[in-house]
Amino acid sequence: MSAPRDGLDGRHGQDAFVSALLEPEAAVPDDIAPLRDGTPANKRFTVYRNNVVLSLTDNLRAAFPTVAALVGDAFFNAMAGVYVREHPPTTPLMMDYGSDFAIFIEGFPPSASVPYLADMARLEDARRQAYHAADAVPAPQAAFQRLQGADAEVARLVLHPAVRLISSRFPVFSIWQRHHDDDARALPDGGEDVLVVRPQLDVEMYLLGAGEARFIAALGQGKRLGEAARDAGPNDGFDLAAAIARLIRAQAVSAIEV
Amino acid sequence: MTCFADTPSTIPAAAGVGLKGQHVADILAAGEDADAQPARWFEVHAENYMGAGGRPHANLTAIRERFPVSVHGVGLSIGAERGLDPDHVARLAEVVKRYEPGLVSEHLAWSTHDTHYLNDLLPVPYTQATLDRVVSHIGHVQDALQRPILLENPSTYVRFETSTMSELDFLAQIAERSGCGLLLDVNNVFVSATNHGYSPDDYLDAFPLDAVGEIHLGGHAEDADDLGDPLLIDSHDREVIDPVWTLYERVVARTGPRPTLIEWDNDVPDWATLADEVRHAATVIARTAGEGGDVRAA
Numbered sequence: 001m002s003a004p005r006d007g008l009d010g011r012h013g014q015d016a017f018v019s020a021l022l023e024p025e026a027a028v029p030d031d032i033a034p035l036r037d038g039t040p041a042n043k044r045f046t047v048y049r050n051n052v053v054l055s056l057t058d059n060l061r062a063a064f065p066t067v068a069a070l071v072g073d074a075f076f077n078a079m080a081g082v083y084v085r086e087h088p089p090t091t092p093l094m095m096d097y098g099s100d101f102a103i104f105i106e107g108f109p110p111s112a113s114v115p116y117l118a119d120m121a122r123l124e125d126a127r128r129q130a131y132h133a134a135d136a137v138p139a140p141q142a143a144f145q146r147l148q149g150a151d152a153e154v155a156r157l158v159l160h161p162a163v164r165l166i167s168s169r170f171p172v173f174s175i176w177q178r179h180h181d182d183d184a185r186a187l188p189d190g191g192e193d194v195l196v197v198r199p200q201l202d203v204e205m206y207l208l209g210a211g212e213a214r215f216i217a218a219l220g221q222g223k224r225l226g227e228a229a230r231d232a233g234p235n236d237g238f239d240l241a242a243a244i245a246r247l248i249r250a251q252a253v254s255a256i257e258v
Numbered sequence: 259m260t261c262f263a264d265t266p267s268t269i270p271a272a273a274g275v276g277l278k279g280q281h282v283a284d285i286l287a288a289g290e291d292a293d294a295q296p297a298r299w300f301e302v303h304a305e306n307y308m309g310a311g312g313r314p315h316a317n318l319t320a321i322r323e324r325f326p327v328s329v330h331g332v333g334l335s336i337g338a339e340r341g342l343d344p345d346h347v348a349r350l351a352e353v354v355k356r357y358e359p360g361l362v363s364e365h366l367a368w369s370t371h372d373t374h375y376l377n378d379l380l381p382v383p384y385t386q387a388t389l390d391r392v393v394s395h396i397g398h399v400q401d402a403l404q405r406p407i408l409l410e411n412p413s414t415y416v417r418f419e420t421s422t423m424s425e426l427d428f429l430a431q432i433a434e435r436s437g438c439g440l441l442l443d444v445n446n447v448f449v450s451a452t453n454h455g456y457s458p459d460d461y462l463d464a465f466p467l468d469a470v471g472e473i474h475l476g477g478h479a480e481d482a483d484d485l486g487d488p489l490l491i492d493s494h495d496r497e498v499i500d501p502v503w504t505l506y507e508r509v510v511a512r513t514g515p516r517p518t519l520i521e522w523d524n525d526v527p528d529w530a531t532l533a534d535e536v537r538h539a540a541t542v543i544a545r546t547a548g549e550g551g552d553v554r555a556a
Contacts, residue, residue: 012420014339017380018371031383033417035485043483044453047415047491051378059377089375092305092333092346132309161310201313 021049022085056084059094064101064124066179070114079108095132099125116170123172123194126164127205130198133162138199138251144244151258153226157219157247158255162198165213165220167191173207199251206250211238216247262406262439262471268326269360269472271515273539274299275532276330276523282317284529286324296536299326299360301519305333307357308349318357328361328472328517329353333375336395336409337368337382347402354403361472361517363408363441364399366392366429383418384428389435396436408471409433410441413449413478413492425450430466439471444506445498445521449478449490458505467513475506475539476521495524497535507542515543 016029028040035041057080061068068076083104089097102121111117147155169191193213195206211232218228232238247253277300288295300321307314331350367379382388400406433440451458477496481489520535
């Protein structure tokens with residue numbers, strides 16, 4: 001028996017195997033041995049098909065538990081199944097898989113009845129990124145005393161590598177809390193800005209006030225304190241002292257360069 | 259050529275277990291208490307430690323300070339037609355450099371294609387072309403890591419009409435040509451033998467045991483194919499079954515003690531349940547050693 005030229009003679013080789021894996025109705029590739037009665041090894045091949053879809057779906061469920069809870073397992077499995085087939089991973093790093101799940105959800109018509117679902121996926125992806133981010137020691141509270149001098153305006157606050165910001169026109173922080181803390185309080189109207197941090201090993205979140213997300217984003221772009229405060233300034237109610245106090249409490253800054 | 263047979267390992271010829279984050283506190287709390295914590299070494303999936311920082315690295319660092327660790331890759335795709343991903347080889351080398359594992363292993367399988375990663379261990383046909391490709395890929399990996407690796411025999415659910423040699427011949431030639439060792443997964447032998455209708459005893463009798471640097475034991479699920487013939491699935495989600503323990507006992511009776519790993523990756527139980535499985539393997543190893551088995555693999 002001579003080996004076929006992979007992928008050229010009929011449906012052979014890894015091209016054919018992958019095509020058949022990702023299409024539930026596709027025939028078993030031609031180079032797979034049939035069963036003892038000569039019929040195609042459908043159920044045997046389906047083990048691989050199921051392994052791919054189910055293992056990737058389980059990975060998504062582990063990474064996006066609140067998204068899954070909001071829509072229920074049946075809906076989540078169906079949605080993840082479509083995503084997995086249309087967007088298989090591009091690297092073996094499962095900790096990165098689903099980084100564009102939120103974009104997919106936005107364009108997935110059946111999820112339109114849960115309009116905040118995509119932003120919840122963004123929040124959970126941010127939490128996962130923070131969980132795996134590089135380690136860094138947060139700047140101690142004493143370091144912030146340097147901001148009381150005349151140079152404060154030009155100081156740079158270096159954000160901790162785990163810091164992520166999520167701005168939503170929905171109350172995603174409150175919805176997340178309600179699912180994790182059994183908090184039955186009514187959801188607020190309007191959107192929420194969330195600061196995600198991981199000072200040591202545990203991921204934490206803070207609900208931000210007016211202009212704070214813009215302020216922290218500006219710091220993240222390397223802008224000096226004065227400029228970052230001016231970026232946030234046009235928003236009614238931005239309070240620079242409160243914003244700095246929150247960064248201290250959240251341990252979101254790893255260095256202060258004056 | 260890098261050669262497994264000439265390379266000492268820090269992994270003891272004793273029972274170990276796949277490390278799960280949820281067990282780390284129990285393991286560390288047990289300290290030197292061998293009743294509460296029978297594992298002498300731990301194995302990790304390389305890809306779970308390719309992030310920048312955070313709890314995975316904190317956990318593994320704490321374990322590595324106290325125990326030998328082996329690194330088991332699941333994403334290198336050594337059987338891929340499209341070739342190895344140099345970025346992933348570099349990531350694996352970084353994990354190996356950071357944790358200095360006693361053993362490094364991968365699978366006879368593929369999981370990448372073009373830009374896709376399929377997250378499953380897919381089968382290869384046993385042909386001369388596949389053999390040449392796998393040997394070449396192992397050579398690249400061993401050069402990059404500056405050390406030999408172990409290659410694991412697969413669980414398979416289908417066979418290829420294009421295969422021209424047996425799995426045993428294929429594995430033996432890989433080891434001989436690449437200098438790599440073999441990781442003998444006894445559950446995979448049982449699963450593949452059942453699925454394809456051959457004797458696991460005959461397979462193990464002919465297995466090149468001198469090349470075996472590590473043994474895996476895990477649980478599998480039972481299903482049936484379209485004709486109702488048994489179809490076992492390598493699910494790593496339950497206890498090792500008795501027939502697999504019996505095969506394992508026969509193997510270690512011939513090889514003497516070898517590093518033996520309990521794998522339980524899905525529906526992971528509490529530490530006490532997992533420790534029972536580790537203890538079972540340790541008991542088999544101790545009995546073999548007590549009967550004057552060959553202990554050189556230490």
